[in-house]
Amino acid sequence: xxxxxxxxEQLSRRVGDRxxxxxxxxxxxxxxSLALLGPSGxxxxxxxxxxxxxxxxxxxxxxxxGEDVTHSPAGERQVAMVFQSYALYPxxxxxxxxxxxxxxxxxxxxxxxxxxxxxxxxxxxxxxERRRPAQLSGGQRQRVALARALLRQPRxxxxxxxxxxxxxxxxDQLRPELRALLHRAGxxxxxxxHDQQEAMGLADRIAVLEGGVLxxxxxxxELYHRPANLFVARFLGRPGINLxxxxxxxxxxxxxxxxxxxESGGLPARLLRREWxxxxxxxxxxxxxxxxxxxxxxxxxxxxxxQVTWKPDDELRFSSASGERxx
Amino acid sequence: MPTALPLLAALTWxxxxxxxxxxxxxxxxxxxxLQGPSAWLQGWTLANYRQVLQGDPPFWRYLFxxxxxGAASTGLTLLLAIPAAYGLQRQRPAxxxxxxxxxxxxxxxxxxxxxxxxxxxxxxxxxxxxxxxxxLPYAGLSLPLAVLLLRAAFADLPAELEDxxxxxxxxxxxxxxxxxxxxxxxxxxxxxxxxxLFSWNEYPIALTWISRNDLLTLPxxxxxxxxxxxxxxxxxxxAAATVLGGLPLLALVLVFQRQIVSGLTQxxxxx
Numbered sequence: 221x222x223x224x225x226x227x228x229e230q231l232s233r234r235v236g237d238r239x240x241x242x243x244x245x246x247x248x249x250x251x252x253s254l255a256l257l258g259p260s261g262x263x264x265x266x267x268x269x270x271x272x273x274x275x276x277x278x279x280x281x282x283x284x285x286g287e288d289v290t291h292s293p294a295g296e297r298q299v300a301m302v303f304q305s306y307a308l309y310p311x312x313x314x315x316x317x318x319x320x321x322x323x324x325x326x327x328x329x330x331x332x333x334x335x336x337x338x339x340x341x342x343x344x345x346x347x348x349e350r351r352r353p354a355q356l357s358g359g360q361r362q363r364v365a366l367a368r369a370l371l372r373q374p375r376x377x378x379x380x381x382x383x384x385x386x387x388x389x390x391x392d393q394l395r396p397e398l399r400a401l402l403h404r405a406g407x408x409x410x411x412x413x414h415d416q417q418e419a420m421g422l423a424d425r426i427a428v429l430e431g432g433v434l435x436x437x438x439x440x441x442e443l444y445h446r447p448a449n450l451f452v453a454r455f456l457g458r459p460g461i462n463l464x465x466x467x468x469x470x471x472x473x474x475x476x477x478x479x480x481x482x483e484s485g486g487l488p489a490r491l492l493r494r495e496w497x498x499x500x501x502x503x504x505x506x507x508x509x510x511x512x513x514x515x516x517x518x519x520x521x522x523x524x525x526x527q528v529t530w531k532p533d534d535e536l537r538f539s540s541a542s543g544e545r546x547x
Numbered sequence: 548m549p550t551a552l553p554l555l556a557a558l559t560w561x562x563x564x565x566x567x568x569x570x571x572x573x574x575x576x577x578x579x580x581l582q583g584p585s586a587w588l589q590g591w592t593l594a595n596y597r598q599v600l601q602g603d604p605p606f607w608r609y610l611f612x613x614x615x616x617g618a619a620s621t622g623l624t625l626l627l628a629i630p631a632a633y634g635l636q637r638q639r640p641a642x643x644x645x646x647x648x649x650x651x652x653x654x655x656x657x658x659x660x661x662x663x664x665x666x667x668x669x670x671x672x673x674x675x676x677x678x679x680x681x682x683l684p685y686a687g688l689s690l691p692l693a694v695l696l697l698r699a700a701f702a703d704l705p706a707e708l709e710d711x712x713x714x715x716x717x718x719x720x721x722x723x724x725x726x727x728x729x730x731x732x733x734x735x736x737x738x739x740x741x742x743x744l745f746s747w748n749e750y751p752i753a754l755t756w757i758s759r760n761d762l763l764t765l766p767x768x769x770x771x772x773x774x775x776x777x778x779x780x781x782x783x784x785x786a787a788a789t790v791l792g793g794l795p796l797l798a799l800v801l802v803f804q805r806q807i808v809s810g811l812t813q814x815x816x817x818x
């Protein structure tokens with residue numbers, strides 16, 4: 221087992237009788253980017269705060285580059301975090317925001333100036349040094365928060381919903397930039413999001429959390445095509461996966477893009493409604509096996525009575541009782 | 548401008564007594580009782596000011612005493628209230644609520660009921676006729692309200708700001724000094740003004756703790772001017788003392804105007 225990077229074992233957090241995080245074990249290699257994905261209240265932000273040292277750990281261990289930091293104070297871990305609100309100091313200029321931490325950590329003035337100039341250039345923030353956070357746009361604020369985090373020279377970089385305060389267009393534009401930046405830095409990166417598109421766009425691997433329990437970790441492709449359980453299958457993918465009635469004790473599921481319309485020999489279906497989305501269209505079908513969603517070509521004009529089919533290999537089979545996927 | 552009228556009415560309501568006070572301080576006692584418009588042409592004088600400023604001890608001595616006590620009380624209150632408010636805000640909600648309720652009860656308590664007990668205390672500790680000793684009861688009486696006000700201000704700051712500072716390696720003192728207190732400046736300024744005002748106006752404790760003439764604070768000194776003769780009320784001198792006594796406060800409010808206004812409305816707009 222390598223020691224570089226982040227390793228957490230059986231990490232737990234309990235507040236009163238509530239178990240916010242239950243035995244999370246994860247490893248993130250240097251230069252690797254992992255997304256923590258899940259609905260709100262699933263324990264993703266709890267995990268970040270434990271890793272940062274902002275909240276006390278109730279059980280388990282955190283090791284960073286071989287060093288046990290489970291109980292070290294936040295300020296000594298060399299962990300940087302970009303907060304959801306960016307948490308820039310509103311009374312300080314961009315320059316002072318970046319300089320405060322370096323100054324407090326007793327970095328000599330010439331080195332402070334050199335490193336700040338470097339990071340300003342890297343993030344294209346030159347010319348904004350004298351501005352206050354309130355005078356910056358959302359994208360600029362995010363870059364200042366990122367600059368401050370990079371100046372920490374972190375052994376682990378945490379990002380809490382870094383895109384949630386930006387509008388959709390800016391998000392699409394910034395995602396590749398952020399990904400390139402985080403990869404270049406060479407430390408493990410964990411970023412929290414409830415947006416699967418963001419997770420897939422930014423991360424090498426995704427960890428899906430639900431109810432404080434890790435459901436599955438893997439590449440986006442693994443999670444999408446071989447989900448460990450019904451929750452992961454339903455959480456990933458837009459439009460959502462179809463659930464079909466199957467044999468007793470088994471829940472079948474099939475992705476909408478894997479259904480095909482055929483002339484004959486398929487499952488009879490009645491068209492309920494359709495939604496045209498430009499590049500494709502979404503059909504709602506009523507069949508004897510339940511309501512199905514089908515992703516079809518945009519130029520198709522379907523009749524009322526249709527027949528659908530799919531490859532048996534594409535079917536995902538889950539245990540109805542536990543939700544686990546059956547081989 | 549329909550909004551200007553109520554504003555004008557409110558200004559007149561609050562400023563007219565002050566104006567009247569100012570006029571009274573500039574008139575001879577005879578001129579004050581004259582009637583008719585022609586009375587405004589005569590009887591103007593600075594004698595009232597001369598009288599209070601050349602008294603024994605001169606009036607500025609009382610101003611100085613009050614400023615000193617006010618500054619000491621305000622400083623001491625803030626020194627204790629800021630850490631207390633921060634600590635209170637960090638407590639579990641149930642405990643915080645309970646303590647806040649106790650503080651509120653203490654802040655609402657009519658302190659006049661305490662002054663006999665405080666006098667006994669001053670006697671036992673020989674704090675009588677010690678000007679700066681007044682700052683102790685003043686700070687003590689101001690603390691509950693100051694802690695409550697500052698706690699609310701701390702609660703209004705986003706928690707992520709302090710988290711960010713912690714991750715950057717700032718210790719508690721650095722976080723307060725470099726991040727939290729600058730952001731709390733308006734709340735601290737308005738709290739300071741309230742404490743200073745209380746100390747400036749306080750009468751029963753100052754009356755009973757201080758008996759030496761040259762150590763009196765403003766309210767006690769003014770009461771002495773007003774009660775200096777059983778046969779006449781020296782309106783002119785009294786008014787002059789009032790005007791002089793109000794000047795330092797006016798200066799204080801003018802200097803901190805911006806902070807006070809934003810402090811008083813803080814939370815109201817941020818929701």
